Amino acid sequence: MREYEPKEIEQKWQRKWEEEKAFEAKDPSPFPILGKKPKWYSLIEFPYPSGDGLHVGHVRSYTALDIVSRKRRMQGYNVLYPIGWDAFGLPTENYAIKTGRQPAEITKENTDNFRKQMKSLGLSFDWSREVNTTDPKYYKWTQWIFLKFFEKGLAYKAKTEVNWCPKDKIVLANEEVVDGRCERCGTVVEKREKEQWMLAITKYAERLLKDLDDVDYPESVKAQQRNWIGRSEGALVKFDDIEVFTTRPDTIFGATFIVKAGKEDRFTGQYVTNPATKEKIPVWESEYVMADYGTGAIMGVPAHDERDYEFARKHVLPLKEVIEPLVRKIGGKDGFRTDVPVKERRAVVSIIKHWSEDKYLGVDWGTTGWRGFSIGGIEEGESAADAGLREIVEETGYKNPEIMKVIPGKIHAQFFQTEKNVNRFAHFEPVLYKLKDGDMANVAEEERKLHRLFWLTPEEMESFITNPDMRLAWNRSRGNNLYAAAGSTEGGKFEEIGFLMNSGEFDGMPIDEARLKIAEKFGKKVTRYKLRDWIFSRQRYWGEPIPIIHCEKCGYVAVPEKDLPVELPKIDKYQPTDTGESPLANVEEWVNIKCPKCSGEAKRETDVMPNWAGSSWYFYRYTDPKNDQEFASKSKLKHWMPIDWYNGGMEHTTLHLLYSRFWNKFLFDLGLVPTSEPYKKRTSQGVILAPQGDKMSKSKGNVVNPDSIIDRFGADTLRLYEMFMGPFEQAIQWNDDALVGPRRFLERVWRLQDKLGGVSDEQAMHSTIKKVSEDIESMGFNTAVSAMMVWANLLEKKEKISMEEFQNFLLVLSPFAPHITEELWEILGHRSSLQKEIWPKYDESKLIRDEITVAIQVNGKVRASLTVPKEISKDELEKLTKDLPEVSKWLENREVKKVIIVPGKIINFVVS
């Protein structure tokens, strides 16, 4: 056996794969034949080819989907796993300015370097489909799609603010502004108005939001996009000449003032009429109202909005409660049901203060899982306070309570009462009592079992209470009257809703119903979004020219399709101009042009597109990268789309990921792409942090270069390490010392070639195949590697291993460590590549050992373990284990009440 030399092996196989075009995807044949392979499209975010080269973070993402792609090929799929370059952007432009070189030339160097690095990792990309956003043949189609937006009225010009550096006299991109200052010179950035191209993404807000329900994205990604789109349903209501936007029209009777956006808190002197109450209410100005959201004015409802509450307190404005809270339990054994009759009942919540200390009586209802206060039904004709006096003695035994305060306002609760099998609709009235002394009467045994009593300080009470209705009662008893009945907040398993009060004809109406009715009566229903239209202009050089011509007579005219692409002219100075125009504005022979409509004098648009443009559609181009008639042919798109699995960074969630969903929907509406969502499944790798736990950055000098790791340990080790280092979706610190683990593992695998000639350990083999197969699907790469390590350790301990074991081992390891496995496969005498083999199958029936080890517990504590045949009966197992000395000593003189057996795992003796 020769030594394991990763460098030599890896170069050999990388060369072979290239020669054999091993990873090229097969396009659909116009003549479908029997046995056609199903398609699989894996995608990683194509990189920005910076001068710094590949980052270990790229390796994490690319290796993960490389593993998935390699496994899919072995499972018989026709796999598309493409790669390309998102090469327009600032760093290259800035580098070009600094060095006086052509951005295109720099891009070429950087992509060459990235390509070399990627190949040295053994990534199974289809290199024949490489795309580059800066290639005119590519950006012709970016421009073409822009013109479609223009044609449909979704690309338009509008005045917006841009970041202006007064020292450098240039427009800055958002990413060049750090803490409000110019990244380069540190000057405070100013805002300037400028006409810019916009894309109307807001037209798609609703669909971008709704369709999130149908895609397989991490919850965090969906949540972030929903949050970013920021839909809120509400109403526009006019208070005389002032229109406000509110999501809570149901609280309009509680609106006691109006606030308009202003610089500081100020009463305007004006009064307007509340359309619901017909009362005159004051108009104020304050900073807490934003000018650019809603109508720039709000109605102040201090009883049900925290900010309004604070504002009212500060300026002594009246507060009026208009909602009675209702708490509804959803789900769980006591959740309010739809199929059971509802029984209403008045009830008192008794908040009982200690006779001498500042403590209150907490009640724990054992089986119901509730903790709060003593409660009791109110009989007909009885007052809440009197009912409480009666119940306190019955429930708690304390004989001498006295009424301190009847707390105004009802609290409603809906839940299912399990013991009575009814839906309870309770109307609670809180009353505060104080005990005169600690004298107690006898409490029936039954009652005492139902509730346990605790004397608690106010702080302890806060964490003691479980139910929101009790909490509301408690808060009110403490003088906290604010109740923002957040209509649809589903915190945990309680829904907080409510009924209207002090609201005239609407009294008693549930808030969700009142919301609609009141909106209709006093205003109109509207939906608002936080999402803004996309500013699509950059006053820069290194981007796609916007294919528009300005003609004084004809206005904005699209460049005719036959004249696309509008190529970037080669120029010497990329420095942005001091007028805030793009550097292209200086290239007169390029700018001046005849109007395509009237042939009069006209000028080209000199702004370019943002670097998010090219990446918004690149995944279509991969399906048909050389097409010069269309951005991609319909038949190829139909074959390959949607993308089955897209992995990329969390930082793109509200940018690239949202933008590309938007473009996809737009193109879908035009019938140009086949699916309304581009990505079936999206996952995100966690970031790799520097060894000290901070972010890797060039300025900190803590960037780990994959080349040096490959040089020291080999690509297989690097791949394996990055997959093994921790959960894939979690941020993790790089640790140089830990690399030897995966390397030792590969050495161990290498040495197994000398052990052939034994028989298989079937249980170990089948369970590892199962584990690895499943973990790859769920991105549990770390546990997949761990399972293979366990298996390798086991095989190494054996005198001889079987050919079947070793080959299956190489097959499941191959997606992770493709080079060493190919080499060993060849050493075994195979002529064709291992990646043409079939992914191994496992046999469920072989997963259980003949003998199983059972843990023996007494009252849940492990006292012994015993290895028994797998077919053992429950009775036999009980007999066998009972008599073990380690067990019998715990059973002596005790009655075995119950025996719990979980087959193959544990036996638990429950004793008195």
Added chain:
RNA sequence: GCCGGGAUGGCGGAAUGGUAGACGCGCACGACUCAAAAUCGUGUCUCGUAAGGGGUGAGAGUUCGAGUCUCUCUCCCGGCACCA
């Protein structure tokens, strides 16, 4: 403040409600070696000589049994943020 995700040995982490700490790093001891490296073996949560006890951020609860489920709280990471 709101939304999402976390908290387990010296470290990275593992664990369908069923023997907590798999696997890897590190460390200790041993073997091989003139020696070192590499490799292999043994050990490695904690208190205790042992029997046994304690232990997964804190506190409570459900359960025969809780790292895992429920509630309350603390802290950490990511995103949004006077969004009415």
